[in-house]
Amino acid sequence: MNAQLFAQIANAVQSSSVHGWLVIDRDYKIVFVNDAFCRLWHIDRENLLDKSLLDIFYNGNKKDKNDSYHGPLIETIDTGREFPLMEACLSNHYDNSYIWYLASTFLLREPETEPRYAVGVYVPIDKFKMIEARLDGINISIIKAFCKAIGIRDTYTKQHSEHVAALMVELAEFMEMPREGVTIAYLAGIVHDVGKLGVPERILNKPGLLNDNEYESIKRHAITGADILADINGFDTIASIVRHHHERFDGRGYPVGLAGDAIPIYSRMLAVCDAYDAMTTARCYREPYPVRQALDEIQRCSGTQFDPEISEAFIRFMEQSRIKTDLQDLAT
Numbered sequence: 001m002n003a004q005l006f007a008q009i010a011n012a013v014q015s016s017s018v019h020g021w022l023v024i025d026r027d028y029k030i031v032f033v034n035d036a037f038c039r040l041w042h043i044d045r046e047n048l049l050d051k052s053l054l055d056i057f058y059n060g061n062k063k064d065k066n067d068s069y070h071g072p073l074i075e076t077i078d079t080g081r082e083f084p085l086m087e088a089c090l091s092n093h094y095d096n097s098y099i100w101y102l103a104s105t106f107l108l109r110e111p112e113t114e115p116r117y118a119v120g121v122y123v124p125i126d127k128f129k130m131i132e133a134r135l136d137g138i139n140i141s142i143i144k145a146f147c148k149a150i151g152i153r154d155t156y157t158k159q160h161s162e163h164v165a166a167l168m169v170e171l172a173e174f175m176e177m178p179r180e181g182v183t184i185a186y187l188a189g190i191v192h193d194v195g196k197l198g199v200p201e202r203i204l205n206k207p208g209l210l211n212d213n214e215y216e217s218i219k220r221h222a223i224t225g226a227d228i229l230a231d232i233n234g235f236d237t238i239a240s241i242v243r244h245h246h247e248r249f250d251g252r253g254y255p256v257g258l259a260g261d262a263i264p265i266y267s268r269m270l271a272v273c274d275a276y277d278a279m280t281t282a283r284c285y286r287e288p289y290p291v292r293q294a295l296d297e298i299q300r301c302s303g304t305q306f307d308p309e310i311s312e313a314f315i316r317f318m319e320q321s322r323i324k325t326d327l328q329d330l331a332t
């Protein structure tokens with residue numbers, strides 16, 4: 001890259017230490033990268049400079065199986081189309097975590113020559129805030145009111161719902177669901193236990209075994225939750241997912257006894273995420289399961305309580321994600 005261009009970029013970059021900057025040439029070779037970009041993706045500069053962007057992030061391919069460009073920067077250098085602020089998600093090459101970001105891209109122009117470089121500016125964003133931003137204002141206020149009500153009534157259920165929503169999002173991304181699917185997964189996770197507002201507190205937090213009547217009262221939370229949500233405009237799908245989140249793959253669950261694919265896919269995902277979080281969280285009556293033991297339990301119940309494909313995806317995702325570090329810690 002010539003000195004003048006380099007100076008232009010260096011000037012711009014200095015004013016923005018939190019934004020990752022990357023410059024590629026027409027062969028997708030990375031010719032410039034700033035410290036913020038390296039920090040963002042946990043990659044050393046020497047593993048990026050003079051390497052192909054395609055090789056590092058996209059296995060050498062510039063398009064995915066749907067013939068869409070993998071990233072806005074590649075599209076910009078190929079087609080000249082520039083993006084002001086594009087929402088995107090990238091798998092971290094080294095630890096398989098996901099990073100959500102807004103990318104702005106533009107071509108670097110020199111007077112009277114064809115553009116030879118494209119610049120990408122990346123800003124990390126909070127994915128939950130972004131999912132919430134996609135919902136309309138009224139619905140997000142309703143969801144927030146529910147979360148508050150759940151939290152006032154029962155701190156454990158509020159925290160559990162947030163954990164489950166986070167797991168649902170990660171699992172949906174791992175299963176390569178479309179963006180709308182990730183949003184549904186998030187919403188279903190946040191509200192799945194809203195029906196517990198209808199369960200008496202002495203039963204909800206009872207430390208010992210429940211008698212038959214108490215157990216029936218707990219079981220009703222799936223239907224109660226669905227009935228509450230069905231009254232919200234546009235929430236029919238979420239209501240149905242919540243109604244069936246305690247069904248079992250073998251048909252021995254509640255409230256209806258649906259089996260296999262007859263259970264909505266998000267309910268089958270919820271069953272696994274819900275059980276995992278319940279097992280790995282401390283309760284007043286028991287210690288939390290270690291991660292490995294909880295995953296073994298999901299494996300053991302795969303095909304009976306849980307959908308085998310979803311169980312397998314969940315276990316793979318947990319093993320490959322950040323949790324992997326925890327597992328390695330446990331193994332040593």
Ligand SMILES: [Fe+2]
Nearest residue numbers: 192193245246
């Ligand atoms: Fe539940």
